[in-house]
Amino acid sequence: MFSVQSQMHQFTQAPEKMAWPDMINERGEHARLQGGPVTTFDTVELAFELSPVAMLLVNSNGKICLTNRELDKLFGYDDGALIGRVIETLIPEGMREEHVVLRDAFAVLPAKRRMGVDRVINGLTATKTVLPIELGLEPVCLEDEAMVIVTALDLRARMAGKARIGAILDAASCAMLVVNGEGRIEFVNRAVTELLGYTPQELLGETVEMLVPPHLHSAHQVYRRSFASLADQRAMAPGRTVCGWHRDGYEVPVEGSLNQIEVDGARSVVVTLVDLSERIATEKLMAERARELERLNSDLEQFNRCVSHDLKAPLSSIAGLLSLCREDLVDGSFDDLDSTLTRAQAIAERSIGDIEELLRVALTAERGIQSAQVEVAALVTQLWEDLGGRPEELTLTLAHRVPFDTEVATFRSILRNLLSNALRYRDPSKPALQVEVSARQDNTFVDFLVTDNGLGIPEDFLPEVFGLFKRLGDQGGSGIGLNLVQRNVERLGGEITVTSVLGEGATFKVRLPVVREQET
Amino acid sequence: MMQAYIVDDREVDRYTARRRLSKCGRFSAVHEAEDGRAFLEKLFKDVYPVGEKGPLVLMDISMPYMDGFETVDALRARMIKLGWPDNVVVVMVSSSSAANDKARAADMPLVQGYFEKPIRSDDVDQMLRLMDGCPLPG
Numbered sequence: 001m002f003s004v005q006s007q008m009h010q011f012t013q014a015p016e017k018m019a020w021p022d023m024i025n026e027r028g029e030h031a032r033l034q035g036g037p038v039t040t041f042d043t044v045e046l047a048f049e050l051s052p053v054a055m056l057l058v059n060s061n062g063k064i065c066l067t068n069r070e071l072d073k074l075f076g077y078d079d080g081a082l083i084g085r086v087i088e089t090l091i092p093e094g095m096r097e098e099h100v101v102l103r104d105a106f107a108v109l110p111a112k113r114r115m116g117v118d119r120v121i122n123g124l125t126a127t128k129t130v131l132p133i134e135l136g137l138e139p140v141c142l143e144d145e146a147m148v149i150v151t152a153l154d155l156r157a158r159m160a161g162k163a164r165i166g167a168i169l170d171a172a173s174c175a176m177l178v179v180n181g182e183g184r185i186e187f188v189n190r191a192v193t194e195l196l197g198y199t200p201q202e203l204l205g206e207t208v209e210m211l212v213p214p215h216l217h218s219a220h221q222v223y224r225r226s227f228a229s230l231a232d233q234r235a236m237a238p239g240r241t242v243c244g245w246h247r248d249g250y251e252v253p254v255e256g257s258l259n260q261i262e263v264d265g266a267r268s269v270v271v272t273l274v275d276l277s278e279r280i281a282t283e284k285l286m287a288e289r290a291r292e293l294e295r296l297n298s299d300l301e302q303f304n305r306c307v308s309h310d311l312k313a314p315l316s317s318i319a320g321l322l323s324l325c326r327e328d329l330v331d332g333s334f335d336d337l338d339s340t341l342t343r344a345q346a347i348a349e350r351s352i353g354d355i356e357e358l359l360r361v362a363l364t365a366e367r368g369i370q371s372a373q374v375e376v377a378a379l380v381t382q383l384w385e386d387l388g389g390r391p392e393e394l395t396l397t398l399a400h401r402v403p404f405d406t407e408v409a410t411f412r413s414i415l416r417n418l419l420s421n422a423l424r425y426r427d428p429s430k431p432a433l434q435v436e437v438s439a440r441q442d443n444t445f446v447d448f449l450v451t452d453n454g455l456g457i458p459e460d461f462l463p464e465v466f467g468l469f470k471r472l473g474d475q476g477g478s479g480i481g482l483n484l485v486q487r488n489v490e491r492l493g494g495e496i497t498v499t500s501v502l503g504e505g506a507t508f509k510v511r512l513p514v515v516r517e518q519e520t
Numbered sequence: 521m522m523q524a525y526i527v528d529d530r531e532v533d534r535y536t537a538r539r540r541l542s543k544c545g546r547f548s549a550v551h552e553a554e555d556g557r558a559f560l561e562k563l564f565k566d567v568y569p570v571g572e573k574g575p576l577v578l579m580d581i582s583m584p585y586m587d588g589f590e591t592v593d594a595l596r597a598r599m600i601k602l603g604w605p606d607n608v609v610v611v612m613v614s615s616s617s618a619a620n621d622k623a624r625a626a627d628m629p630l631v632q633g634y635f636e637k638p639i640r641s642d643d644v645d646q647m648l649r650l651m652d653g654c655p656l657p658g
Contacts (some may be wrong), residue, residue, distance in 0.1 A: 175599045191549075312616075313530065313533075313582075313615040313637070316533075316637035316638045317530065317532045317637070317638065319532055319638045320533065320536035320637065320638025320639065321532065321535075321536060321638075323638065323640060324536060324540075326541055327641075328545075336539075343532055343535070347532060457630040487613075504564065
């Protein structure tokens with residue numbers, strides 16, 4: 001190849017340097033190059049025969065004057081069969097007319113075209129198959145006639161290689177792109193489209209910042225240039241978690257690695273992107289699960305403490321009382337017998353209610369409860385009666401909107417516990433227990449308040465009041481009630497708060513969100 | 521004669537303990553407190569006749585505000601600071617049979633015993649032996 005080029009150089013030095021019109025005389029005929037080497041057709045023919053590259057010689061009318069064996073073979077013609085035919089013979093039909101125009105323009109203002117710029121042109125073989133080739137054009141003046149030496153390079157192998165590499169890279173699960181020295185995208189594989197939404201056509205030739213979140217564009221340009229300036233051509237940036245920018249305008253967490261490569265003297269950077277969104281989502285899910293497990297464990301631990309204390313304690317108390325009764329019987333001392341047995345019975349009855357409540361805590365978490373219309377006044381009155389409260393102790397001031405829809409069982413459990421607490425923590429020093437249940441509503445919330453004139457809650461116990469198995473004093477109960485209330489209120493999307501003055505009473509406020517559908 | 525304190529938030533358990541202690545006839549006074557704070561307040565207010573052993577403290581574990589262990593720690597801190605009373609005997613009385621509660625009690629210098637509820641007459645005998653083994657305050 002090299003030797004042929006140097007031979008050919010004999011005919012070609014001049015046209016590169018000199019403007020073509022100088023070589024045309026007044027009669028419009030091509031003039032022999034002044035001072036140029038004298039080339040004959042025979043010399044060209046010899047050079048053609050020696051060249052391993054496909055070559056042909058074409059005159060300004062587009063007629064093929066000479067071909068070598070390589071070219072005939074490349075296009076599938078017998079030796080010399082193309083001589084005398086127009087150059088368009090070797091061009092696919094659809095492009096022929098356009099080519100004639102281009103060829104005429106070239107004849108007026110010829111320019112040398114070098115190979116190696118990857119400009120793929122389609123040729124047409126004798127069997128009418130399309131042949132990808134790259135062309136070199138060399139204007140020469142041969143025996144007073146302006147001609148062009150055309151060299152053709154078969155690109156089939158190179159293109160097949162490229163296609164093969166492309167297919168391999170497309171099969172890779174991670175997104176890959178090749179960015180040239182100017183930061184423009186030269187290649188993308190199929191995974192890029194899946195990851196960032198862009199098709200290869202949208203990306204090829206664009207700057208790589210297109211795939212970077214907008215607020216990082218300037219910074220990325222600086223990084224890119226400093227990376228390109230690294231002396232080591234194999235410089236590589238290890239995987240880092242960065243953000244890609246999706247075509248639809250959102251950030252995608254990716255692990256990006258950079259590898260600098262050098263091909264044919266030009267440096268490019270191969271960028272590999274691994275989608276982290278799934279990994280990050282999984283990590284987040286795992287962390288959530290771990291927290292959930294921790295919470296469950298802590299609940300379980302509290303549950304165990306509850307079983308060992310709050311449920312076992314009443315049985316121990318009963319056992320203690322019964323042993324005293326037996327001893328009293330044996331001693332024949334009956335004075336305390338009735339009161340001791342009454343105490344034991346009361347504890348046993350209270351324990352039944354506590355166990356039911358505990359089971360409800362365990363079960364409400366699992367089953368869904370249907371929403372239905374609730375008659376709050378009727379519900380509160382009934383609960384109060386069931387709990388053993390006197391009608392004159394209860395006042396209702398309900399100003400919420402009706403109908404009121406909620407999970408009936410959950411709502412009933414909330415009210416039952418609050419009312420039961422009001423009864424349990426009554427202040428014996430006051431002449432009468434007073435409990436008021438009130439409701440008020442705006443567009444966002446409906447508040448239910450349960451106010452009593454009972455013992456009240458000491459200020460330092462207020463923060464703990466909703467803790468599982470927290471129980472104040474000896475008014476019975478398992479210490480589950482208010483924790484259950486809080487869980488149930490949260491289940492309905494609301495929140496519960498308490499205010500209290502010790503000795504004066506307590507107010508529990510249950511704030512539930514107003515469901516939009518109810519208003520329409 | 522000695523004095524005793526029953527520290528328990530459950531009234532019924534204070535009742536049982538009080539009757540048990542009364543039966544043995546060794547206590548001149550049995551005080552009750554429904555939580556640790558009330559107990560500490562009472563203990564440091566009360567006056568002890570010179571030459572009397574004790575007092576004996578029956579301490580529940582699970583109570584609001586301060587649990588039994590926290591109460592014993594606070595008691596010890598005050599005893600060290602004030603120098604008296606120097607002969608308090610604390611026994612834990614709990615419905616918990618958990619090994620970690622027992623181990624924690626055993627680690628406390630002031631705590632001399634651990635009894636599971638309900639306390640029986642044998643338990644009271646054992647508490648009295650503990651008291652008898654103690655030197656007179658001096």
